[in-house]
Amino acid sequence: MKNNAIASRDVDFAKWYTDVVRSAKLADYSSVKGCIVIEPNGYAIWERMQEILDKKFKELGHVNCQMPLLIPENLLKKETELVEGFAPEVAWVTSGGQKELEERLCIRPTSETLFCDYYRDHVKSHRDLPMLYNQWCNVLRWEKETRPFLRSREFLWQEGHTIHATEEEAMKEVDQMMGVYHWFHNEILAIPSIRGRKTDKEKFAGAEYTLTNEALMYNGVALQAGTSHYFGQKFAKAYGVTFTNKENKEEYVYQTSWGTTTRMIGGLIMVHSDDYGLVLPPRIAPKQVVIIPIGDSEKVSTLAQQYQETLRKEGITAFIDNSEKSPGFKFAEAEVQGIPIRIEIGERDLEKGEVTFVRRDTREKCIEKMDIDLVSYIKNLLNTIQNDMYQRALKRRENLTFEAHNLKEMEEILNKQPGFIHAMWCGDVACEEKIKEIKGCKSRCILEDAEKIDDVCVCCGKKAKHVVVWALQY
Amino acid sequence: MKNNAIASRDVDFAKWYTDVVRSAKLADYSSVKGCIVIEPNGYAIWERMQEILDKKFKELGHVNCQMPLLIPENLLKKETELVEGFAPEVAWVTSGGQKELEERLCIRPTSETLFCDYYRDHVKSHRDLPMLYNQWCNVLRWEKETRPFLRSREFLWQEGHTIHATEEEAMKEVDQMMGVYHWFHNEILAIPSIRGRKTDKEKFAGAEYTLTNEALMYNGVALQAGTSHYFGQKFAKAYGVTFTNKENKEEYVYQTSWGTTTRMIGGLIMVHSDDYGLVLPPRIAPKQVVIIPIGDSEKVSTLAQQYQETLRKEGITAFIDNSEKSPGFKFAEAEVQGIPIRIEIGERDLEKGEVTFVRRDTREKCIEKMDIDLVSYIKNLLNTIQNDMYQRALKRRENLTFEAHNLKEMEEILNKQPGFIHAMWCGDVACEEKIKEIKGCKSRCILEDAEKIDDVCVCCGKKAKHVVVWALQY
Numbered sequence: 001m002k003n004n005a006i007a008s009r010d011v012d013f014a015k016w017y018t019d020v021v022r023s024a025k026l027a028d029y030s031s032v033k034g035c036i037v038i039e040p041n042g043y044a045i046w047e048r049m050q051e052i053l054d055k056k057f058k059e060l061g062h063v064n065c066q067m068p069l070l071i072p073e074n075l076l077k078k079e080t081e082l083v084e085g086f087a088p089e090v091a092w093v094t095s096g097g098q099k100e101l102e103e104r105l106c107i108r109p110t111s112e113t114l115f116c117d118y119y120r121d122h123v124k125s126h127r128d129l130p131m132l133y134n135q136w137c138n139v140l141r142w143e144k145e146t147r148p149f150l151r152s153r154e155f156l157w158q159e160g161h162t163i164h165a166t167e168e169e170a171m172k173e174v175d176q177m178m179g180v181y182h183w184f185h186n187e188i189l190a191i192p193s194i195r196g197r198k199t200d201k202e203k204f205a206g207a208e209y210t211l212t213n214e215a216l217m218y219n220g221v222a223l224q225a226g227t228s229h230y231f232g233q234k235f236a237k238a239y240g241v242t243f244t245n246k247e248n249k250e251e252y253v254y255q256t257s258w259g260t261t262t263r264m265i266g267g268l269i270m271v272h273s274d275d276y277g278l279v280l281p282p283r284i285a286p287k288q289v290v291i292i293p294i295g296d297s298e299k300v301s302t303l304a305q306q307y308q309e310t311l312r313k314e315g316i317t318a319f320i321d322n323s324e325k326s327p328g329f330k331f332a333e334a335e336v337q338g339i340p341i342r343i344e345i346g347e348r349d350l351e352k353g354e355v356t357f358v359r360r361d362t363r364e365k366c367i368e369k370m371d372i373d374l375v376s377y378i379k380n381l382l383n384t385i386q387n388d389m390y391q392r393a394l395k396r397r398e399n400l401t402f403e404a405h406n407l408k409e410m411e412e413i414l415n416k417q418p419g420f421i422h423a424m425w426c427g428d429v430a431c432e433e434k435i436k437e438i439k440g441c442k443s444r445c446i447l448e449d450a451e452k453i454d455d456v457c458v459c460c461g462k463k464a465k466h467v468v469v470w471a472l473q474y
Numbered sequence: 475m476k477n478n479a480i481a482s483r484d485v486d487f488a489k490w491y492t493d494v495v496r497s498a499k500l501a502d503y504s505s506v507k508g509c510i511v512i513e514p515n516g517y518a519i520w521e522r523m524q525e526i527l528d529k530k531f532k533e534l535g536h537v538n539c540q541m542p543l544l545i546p547e548n549l550l551k552k553e554t555e556l557v558e559g560f561a562p563e564v565a566w567v568t569s570g571g572q573k574e575l576e577e578r579l580c581i582r583p584t585s586e587t588l589f590c591d592y593y594r595d596h597v598k599s600h601r602d603l604p605m606l607y608n609q610w611c612n613v614l615r616w617e618k619e620t621r622p623f624l625r626s627r628e629f630l631w632q633e634g635h636t637i638h639a640t641e642e643e644a645m646k647e648v649d650q651m652m653g654v655y656h657w658f659h660n661e662i663l664a665i666p667s668i669r670g671r672k673t674d675k676e677k678f679a680g681a682e683y684t685l686t687n688e689a690l691m692y693n694g695v696a697l698q699a700g701t702s703h704y705f706g707q708k709f710a711k712a713y714g715v716t717f718t719n720k721e722n723k724e725e726y727v728y729q730t731s732w733g734t735t736t737r738m739i740g741g742l743i744m745v746h747s748d749d750y751g752l753v754l755p756p757r758i759a760p761k762q763v764v765i766i767p768i769g770d771s772e773k774v775s776t777l778a779q780q781y782q783e784t785l786r787k788e789g790i791t792a793f794i795d796n797s798e799k800s801p802g803f804k805f806a807e808a809e810v811q812g813i814p815i816r817i818e819i820g821e822r823d824l825e826k827g828e829v830t831f832v833r834r835d836t837r838e839k840c841i842e843k844m845d846i847d848l849v850s851y852i853k854n855l856l857n858t859i860q861n862d863m864y865q866r867a868l869k870r871r872e873n874l875t876f877e878a879h880n881l882k883e884m885e886e887i888l889n890k891q892p893g894f895i896h897a898m899w900c901g902d903v904a905c906e907e908k909i910k911e912i913k914g915c916k917s918r919c920i921l922e923d924a925e926k927i928d929d930v931c932v933c934c935g936k937k938a939k940h941v942v943v944w945a946l947q948y
Binding site: 030031032036038039040046047065069072075087089093094095096097098105121137143 | 502506510512513514516517518520521537538540541542543544545546561563565566568569572579588592595596601607611612614616618630798
């Protein structure tokens with residue numbers, strides 16, 4: 001049954017999105033303009049994201065730390081490009097403890113400055129390198145228009161900041177971490193995504209280059225899904241971070257940073273969810289299986305208990321919904337909250353020796369014998385759901401991926417159905433700006449090893465240098 | 475060998491403390507006055523604390539969420555006592571996005587206001603209750619004097635905020651969570667601690683009552699180690715949080731909050747560490763066993779590898795220190811960083827079929843046969859260390875626990891050797907204030923079921939109501 005609290009995805013995508021966020025109880029607006037409350041259902045997804053990414057970061061030798069929330073204005077200003085990039089969107093603390101501050105402090109929009117400040121005093125020799133630090137924290141950017149998860153003034157993220165003795169090693173790190181984000185989106189979130197390099201116009205303020213992972217939402221609008229930056233020695237020079245290299249000479253360190261945010265929850269919704277609410281890929285779902293007993297016979301509750309125990313022993317997050325609500329209400333709730341598998345255990349079915357399994361992604365019902373090999377059945381089904389969700393998202397993306405050979409074609413595509421547009425580019429920022437005039441279409445990334453489509457730039461007709469993916473964006 | 479970077483604990487406790495923090499690389503000062511950088515070794519302890527507490531909270535039915543960092547001034551001001559309590563120590567954001575704000579926003583010093591604001595819109599019926607929310611986050615209090623972990627302007631904590639349909643249930647929650655903190659300190663941190671109730675003067679701003687867990691540091695100064703507050707309907711009335719009860723009548727909810735912070739890391743240091751650096755109880759140590767190979771023979775490295783694998787399979791966090799440093803340097807580093815067990819594997823010892831095990835807490839060396847039953851040996855040793863550390867701390871506390879029958883005795887004790895002083899109290903705040911004149915000595919907690927020491931108040935000599943623990947405090 002269609003959920004009346006949720007607008008149709010094909011009719012009003014923007015409203016559908018916020019309806020899903022609210023109906024699945026992922027987040028709510030707060031009394032603080034532009035800031036959201038991440039509700040338990042939303043936060044549990046973030047916890048799963050943290051758990052999986054953090055484990056991977058640590059396997060690769062990274063350690064976590066915590067830098068201060070506040071940055072003194074003077075410290076922030078040392079790296080010109082960074083401050084110019086972020087100045088329009090920072091918030092300033094000007095008084096504390098009932099006194100005006102001598103120097104105002106900004107709430108971190110990102111922490112390159114603080115890490116540099118720390119590293120400067122803690123690295124001496126090449127033997128201290130690399131330093132592979134990461135932090136999970138909140139940051140603040142004073143956005144004008146906000147939407148839950150996609151763009152809010154405060155958001156949660158992880159920011160990795162590493163320093164290295166050589167350019168080569170630092171570049172390898174930038175690439176490696178982009179690989180982690182790509183893997184995480186494809187394998188865990190079931191979001192097919194594209195790796196590439198940002199153009200100079202779109203790269204991070206202060207970076208030499210930025211690698212990016214780009215995903216396409218159901219409506220054909222792109223979402224940046226993880227970035228990894230190479231800074232070279234730029235920040236090191238601005239903040240004086242040097243070390244004694246193997247030749248016993250003083251040298252500036254080579255630096256990287258890389259991050260992902262709670263925006264990924266927005267991406268998950270916009271790729272997979274439907275008119276019935278949230279749909280979560282099993283590998284990221286905080287609850288993978290809900291068991292709903294119908295009626296209160298002992299036989300029913302014994303089997304429910306037995307199922308729960310059997311599944312939990314195998315590391316599957318199963319739980320019985322024993323609340324006072326009606327079964328119908330529980331079905332609807334499990335559906336809107338995107339729990340991958342619902343098991344319905346009813347007395348009448350049990351008399352026939354049967355139990356009902358419902359897939360959330362396809363809403364298919366399968367009636368099975370109650371003495372089925374539960375663990376392998378559920379494990380298979382979870383894998384099938386994960387793979388099917390990825391394949392559906394991939395197919396959608398492929399259907400919304402176009403090629404344009406000139407500006408007119410680009411405009412026609414964007415007017416008809418936005419998506420990823422592959423087109424050649426000469427490397428000139430003027431062409432990027434001209435293309436942006438078409439509905440705000442931006443370069444998403446340069447595909448570094450792609451086969452060329454044309455010899456000339458889609459915009460100016462001069463010699464093309466790169467295959468670029470263009471799109472409207474969140 | 476005495477670590478020269480560390481002052482003597484018995485000679486200069488304050489310097490010893492910061493020396494341990496710095497030498498064990500737990501935290502460093504930052505360019506932001508009053509704010510610290512929590513370094514990887516310190517943050518790893520916090521992660522262990524989070525892991526253990528979070529699991530317990532969830533087992534008891536709590537869920538995590540995330541409220542905004544900022545609180546509009548108007549919202550903060552709704553509950554008078556709270557705002558009066560915190561006004562002197564908040565920091566204000568007055569501009570964002572290059573504009574002056576219409577209403578200034580404070581950085582959360584605590585989040586009762588935000589939780590109330592949220593609950594007001596999300597609770598309707600007794601069926602929605604209880605709501606058992608918790609968040610892990612940073613808060614800011616504009617302290618004048620700061621010390622790493624013990625008191626810093628920004629700190630990390632968890633704050634649980636729950637609402638209930640009845641007073642009885644809410645009070646039970648307050649008590650239950652105090653039980654969790656007490657268990658955590660005694661069983662996990664090996665810090666013997668005392669449960670009690672704060673006097674009205676010392677309770678949380680806005681609370682009806684506050685339960686507290688109090689620990690005594692090596693130098694006889696007390697540290698508050700977890701508090702749990704009962705608010706009754708006070709906040710609910712200020713913020714309008716009502717529900718329809720079972721009798722179908724509108725009623726205000728009953729509320730609690732409870733929290734622990736990164737201060738606990740300071741407590742760990744001040745109870746257990748010594749002149750050689752940090753000493754960590756095995757149950758909280760991020761790394762329980764370090765294996766140090768001496769020399770680079772294959773036989774040594776094979777055994778080291780084998781030990782590491784064997785221990786890890788059993789869930790013991792063991793790691794080989796394969797860095798380029800000398801064995802002596804590695805021994806010293808393992809010692810200063812408080813790793814509970816150090817295994818030294820040397821070629822010459824192996825020829826004799828021997829391996830050396832070193833306990834960090836007692837610095838005892840045990841030479842054992844290399845084919846020892848490693849897992850049970852290490853498990854036993856970890857348990858022994860944990861228990862011995864608790865017993866030593868308990869003995870220290872018992873030695874520093876005194877009884878006073880009048881003000882003169884109290885003064886004599888505090889002048890000689892501070893500690894926990896048990897003494898009777900009439901319940902009058904005037905007496906608390908008079909006692910505070912003795913070196914700032916405060917009531918730590920009322921012992922609710924303690925046997926009375928005297929009939930009269932230690933201060934005024936009038937009829938006594940409570941046995942109170944008094945102490946100097948951090």
